[in-house]
Amino acid sequence: MSAEADKDKVQGAPMFASAEKIYPREMKGRFDRLSKLATITLLGLFYVVPWLMWDDRQAFLFDLPARKFYLLGLTLWPQDFPYLAMLLVIAALTLFFFTALLGRVWCGFACPQTVWTEAFIWMEQWAEGTRKQRMKLDKAPWSWNKLRRKGSKQLLWLSFSLWTGFTFVAYFTPAQELGPQLLTFSAGSWATFWTVFYAFATYGNAGYMREQVCKYMCPYARFQSAMFDNDTLIISYDETRGEPRGGRNRSADPQALGLGDCIDCTLCVQVCPTGIDIREGLQMECIHCTQCIDACDQVMDRIGLEPGLISYTSQAELESGRRSFLRPRLVVYSAILLVMFGAFTFSLAGKKTADVTLLRGLGAPFTILPSGEVSNQIRIKIANRSPEKRSYLIVLSNGEGLTMIAPENPLTVAPGQTEMTGAFITAPISAFSGGETSITLTIGDGVDFSKVLEYRILGPAGGWS
Amino acid sequence: MIQEEYRGTRQWSRNRQAIAIVVWISFLSAAIATMVFFALFDPVELSGIFDADVDIGRDAGYAAGFFFFWVLTAICSAVTAWLVRTAPKRDAKRR
Numbered sequence: 001m002s003a004e005a006d007k008d009k010v011q012g013a014p015m016f017a018s019a020e021k022i023y024p025r026e027m028k029g030r031f032d033r034l035s036k037l038a039t040i041t042l043l044g045l046f047y048v049v050p051w052l053m054w055d056d057r058q059a060f061l062f063d064l065p066a067r068k069f070y071l072l073g074l075t076l077w078p079q080d081f082p083y084l085a086m087l088l089v090i091a092a093l094t095l096f097f098f099t100a101l102l103g104r105v106w107c108g109f110a111c112p113q114t115v116w117t118e119a120f121i122w123m124e125q126w127a128e129g130t131r132k133q134r135m136k137l138d139k140a141p142w143s144w145n146k147l148r149r150k151g152s153k154q155l156l157w158l159s160f161s162l163w164t165g166f167t168f169v170a171y172f173t174p175a176q177e178l179g180p181q182l183l184t185f186s187a188g189s190w191a192t193f194w195t196v197f198y199a200f201a202t203y204g205n206a207g208y209m210r211e212q213v214c215k216y217m218c219p220y221a222r223f224q225s226a227m228f229d230n231d232t233l234i235i236s237y238d239e240t241r242g243e244p245r246g247g248r249n250r251s252a253d254p255q256a257l258g259l260g261d262c263i264d265c266t267l268c269v270q271v272c273p274t275g276i277d278i279r280e281g282l283q284m285e286c287i288h289c290t291q292c293i294d295a296c297d298q299v300m301d302r303i304g305l306e307p308g309l310i311s312y313t314s315q316a317e318l319e320s321g322r323r324s325f326l327r328p329r330l331v332v333y334s335a336i337l338l339v340m341f342g343a344f345t346f347s348l349a350g351k352k353t354a355d356v357t358l359l360r361g362l363g364a365p366f367t368i369l370p371s372g373e374v375s376n377q378i379r380i381k382i383a384n385r386s387p388e389k390r391s392y393l394i395v396l397s398n399g400e401g402l403t404m405i406a407p408e409n410p411l412t413v414a415p416g417q418t419e420m421t422g423a424f425i426t427a428p429i430s431a432f433s434g435g436e437t438s439i440t441l442t443i444g445d446g447v448d449f450s451k452v453l454e455y456r457i458l459g460p461a462g463g464w465s
Numbered sequence: 466m467i468q469e470e471y472r473g474t475r476q477w478s479r480n481r482q483a484i485a486i487v488v489w490i491s492f493l494s495a496a497i498a499t500m501v502f503f504a505l506f507d508p509v510e511l512s513g514i515f516d517a518d519v520d521i522g523r524d525a526g527y528a529a530g531f532f533f534f535w536v537l538t539a540i541c542s543a544v545t546a547w548l549v550r551t552a553p554k555r556d557a558k559r560r
Contacts, residue, residue, distance in 0.1 A: 064524075065522075067507060078503075078504045078505070084500075188524060190524035190528055191524075212477055212485075215477075216477055217489040217490075219490070
């Protein structure tokens with residue numbers, strides 16, 4: 001950094017002027033653009049989704065108080081938990097697949113920790129300026145300027161955190177009711193508590209802990225290397241090209257000096273949010289934020305060398321120049337993923353809007369009526385899994401002389417509830433052989449559910465004369 | 466020298482690391498436990514088990530369940546971390 005530039009900053013004239021040459025954080029580059037795009041898209045989705053509507057209700061609502069989940073047109077009940085578990089397994093497998101293919105692309109671009117940290121750093125830059133300005137500000141004694149800058153940063157952080165907390169809770173409580181309630185301090189105590197809790201977690205994680213979370217607390221960071229193979233894309237420094245590194249005069253001939261392409265400007269170290277030196281090889285701390293690539297490409301451009309001394313490439317490509325995609329690991333991951341996804345779609349498509357169970361009546365298995373007919377009591381349990389109230393008509397559809405008496409037919413069941421009703425089936429003794437006979441019940445709601453059930457009713461063994 | 470300038474690179478002390486790991490991992494485990502538990506049981510139906518007069522809402526039930534699991538998993542994590550860190554070193558003793 002030049003002395004003039006330094007003086008400029010001290011006198012504070014253009015506090016927010018772009019300082020691209022000196023402060024790497026402000027460096028632009030193709031990966032930086034990609035990361036900004038990812039951050040804005042993901043944050044945008046998170047904050048917008050609770051406001052989307054589907055008919056008269058929130059499109060995505062995990063209504064815990066009512067114990068049902070709404071996902072677009074779908075309603076899930078606690079009994080549908082296996083679907084959620086399956087979805088989590090699919091998500092994990094997708095993560096494994098992309099890790100094997102692209103390395104820690106999740107860490108660098110999509111992890112909430114990274115995304116919110118990025119947003120918090122933007123706010124820090126708006127309020128306190130560039131990296132150097134921030135360091136200077138921290139060392140300086142308290143002044144009006146420092147108070148103003150630090151204060152506005154805290155204000156930005158806190159309001160963003162609270163909004164984040166509110167948005168999080170809005171996935172569980174309807175956003176359009178929760179918003180006004182929180183603003184007028186009339187929201188339920190637990191909704192308020194979770195809003196503040198999540199806001200505090202966001203503030204601490206994205207404002208202060210940042211990449212320390214990745215270094216010390218994240219289990220995925222420790223085991224992700226298990227998904228790597230030689231063709232996995234990683235951030236790598238081309239050692240054969242860069243070494244021996246060393247500073248040089250602009251006019252000097254590196255070959256005469258016996259130097260590689262690395263001018264040892266240490267910009268790659270300065271931009272690293274976890275503080276490692278990528279030139280020492282891939283390390284556990286590297287979250288693939290790709291900032292060192294942007295920094296190095298810019299330096300290479302300035303000194304008139306090819307970019308790509310640090311690049312997003314694989315071990316195999318560095319050694320042989322070839323990129324391979326058809327690897328056993330990727331094939332296996334995608335095969336499992338396809339099977340899981342197929343099973344999930346299949347089971348979801350076949351999901352019935354009701355469950356019907358037939359149970360034998362309590363007490364004697366059958367009674368013989370004065371008329372000589374045999375009566376069986378059965379119990380019919382219907383669980384309504386549809387989002388609205390439905391009436392289920394029970395129809396006895398076979399047999400000669402068979403009749404059904406059901407006090408509640410059709411049976412009306414509220415959404416998400418299970419109701420049980422009794423029914424008597426009477427049959428002439430001649431219908432039984434070997435002490436039993438089979439009946440067929442059809443239960444339907446007249447909308448989209450209909451089920452045919454076979455059931456065996458009991459009678460006197462061997463007939464009865 | 467360069468690294469010292471950037472506050473993000475400051476190393477956490479061993480104790481701070483341990484506390485952060487215990488809090489975070491137990492939080493994640495408690496979140497999963499809460500999810501599975503309350504998918505199977507409705508807090509409103511559970512609240513009458515110990516005392517018929519106790520009638521808590523679902524909100525409070527979920528929160529109570531979550532913090533119960535968190536305390537439990539945190540104790541488990543903390544004791545494990547502490548035992549691992551204070552265990553006698555095998556090599557040191559043999560020498």
